[in-house]
Amino acid sequence: MNCRILVACVFLLVCSRGLDAAPSGAARSTTAVRELHALFEDDWQRRLRESPMLASNIGDARYNDRLPDRSLEAIGKQQSGVRESLARLEAIDRNALDPQDQLNHDIYATVLRNEIAGFRFRTELMPVDQRGGLHQFAVGATQSLRFASAKDYRDWTARLRAFDTLTDQTITLMREGMRTGWTPPRAIMSRVPKQIAEQAGATPETSSFYAPFLKMPESIPSREQTELRDDGRQAVAEAVLPSLKRFQKFFNEEYLPATRETVAAGELPEGKAYYEHLARSYTTTALSADEIHAIGLGEVARIRAAMEKIRVEVKFEGSLTEFFEHLRTNPKFFHESPDELLTAYRALTRRIDPELVKVFGKLPRTPYGVIPIPAASAPDTTTAYYNRPAADGSRAGNYYVNLYKPESRPTWEMMPLSLHEAMPGHHLQIALSLEQPGQPMFRRMSPFTAFVEGWGLYAERLGYDMGLYDDPYDRMGQLAYDMWRAVRLVVDTGMHAKGWSRERAIAYFKDNAPKTEQDIVNEIDRYIGTPGQALAYKIGQLKISELRARGEAKLGDAFDVRAFHDELMSIGAVPLSVLEAHMDAWFAEQPSGGAKP
DSSP: OOHHHHHHHHHHHHHTSOSOOOOOHHHHTSHHHHHHHHHHHHHHHHHHHHOHHHHHHTTOGGGTTOOOOOOHHHHHHHHHHHHHHHHHHHTSOGGGSOHHHHHHHHHHHHHHHHHHHHTTSOGGGOOOBTTBSGGGHHHHHGGGOOOOSHHHHHHHHHHHHTHHHHHHHHHHHHHHHHHHTOOOBHHHHTTHHHHHHHHHTSOTTTOTTTGGGTSOOTTSOHHHHHHHHHHHHHHIIIIIHHHHHHHHHHIIIIIHHHSBSOOOGGGSTTHHHHHHHHHHHHHTSOOOHHHHHHHHHHHHHHHHHHHHHHHHHTTOOSOHHHHHHHHHHOGGGSOSSHHHHHHHHHHHHHHHGGGGGGTOSOOOSSOEEEEEOOTTTGGGSOSEEEEOOOTTSSSOEEEEEOOSSGGGSOGGGHHHHHHHHSTTTHHHHHHHHHTOTTSOHHHHTOOOHHHHHHHHHHHHHHHHHTTOOOSHHHHHHHHHHHHHHHHHHHHHHHHHHSOOOHHHHHHHHHHHOOOOHHHHHHHHHHHHHSTTTTHHHHHHHHHHHHHHHHHHHHHGGGOOHHHHHHHHHHTOSOOHHHHHHHHHHHHHHSOOSOOOO
């Protein structure tokens, strides 16, 4: 079925239903309800078995001794499982469900159909890029694990011993990608040999795979600690390092020369359809690449005008381009050391947190931390990112900040970045979603990027509501970050649908935003490696901002921003059309204070 028609039909179906009715006890006793929630639970458990790293990440330790099966046979079985789930879902009598479960049914149908629509595109054959893959496995995996008991270390050692199988499966996938034309661009893959060399050239004791054994809890007896370390060291020496060297030889001699010289997703097999699928999946809209490109150009023009006002306010006498260079290079905007930068990030989040009550009535119970991005991945990754807490509350959320080259991390970007990644952005939204035990897990772990990242970008502007943008350079930082996401719409569609080169995309970014060149190059390479994902942020933010403006106009003086945000968070991450229908229904229920002109 055509992806655009499918998405439109499903969204219309979802939006035609009420969203808020609480399920009654009688309704939940029906066969349809039991079948629906049994499917949700069965599918969730299946996905955890198939994705042991996901299970570890959310705090489910049952599969901590396993690695994912990435054989072609296993991938085929997993895809069959998704198709069987959709057939099972479609066999459930939707009319026998109450409105809340009809919503769950419709959203899950969207998830499954979108997943199935993507199976024709062989992205599993490109399992490595400059931001992650087999060679960076330990860096990512250990971030989500709690090494608190002897069993935790034994589980990790079991994973290390299975690493050679994972390596062989990964090489098989990449060889199939070479055969079928599913290879990533050489422009980004040329970063990877250095990353592999750093991992493959380590000794067992200095390997990132052995790092958890360097500091062990005192609750484990000394003799047992010695045994665990010996087993771990042996696993790294016998399974991990030889596998990495084998992977290094394959990558450098066979794979890198076979990667493609083009950067556009449109150059892949069925590339145009692939990018259209990605754009609609990430934005949860039916917008075309041309329409998204035009939205981006309009936003870039709007934000440039606002930046000009800041330039005048701070009495900078040069052009906007010269002002950008001033913001990129003046030493007063940078910390001198990684430690200073980390301390400043932590102090900033402590400044934000007390102001949250101005714009929210309900805050998450789960705490978060501010920690450095691991040094092994910092040079080739983004300015910051967020890692969700464990679903069972056993691990806090974490706001990871990039301390590599502090001279490229300006202070004026720290406020909007922290508002986006921590509070009231990703941590608040994701933690609140996880703290809704009545929702099925697929809702609590929702994959709808346009909502999640749209909220994060919207949250950057909440600094004004909270009184945090009292410095004009911080306001310039907010505009710079808004511009960053507007530029994304232009360069992502430009490269993947309009024939732009990597160099043209970098130049356009640099001409319109004051982010440093280190960040700009890393960002463009991110969009090359993950086409379409960058579109979600601005499209989601624009919809949320539109809904707030609609509520303010409709409710007038009765509009309560705290109630608006609480209601927005209550539904969890959903397609934007579902969010719009939900909020319109909520506006209709609120007492009006007189519409604003």
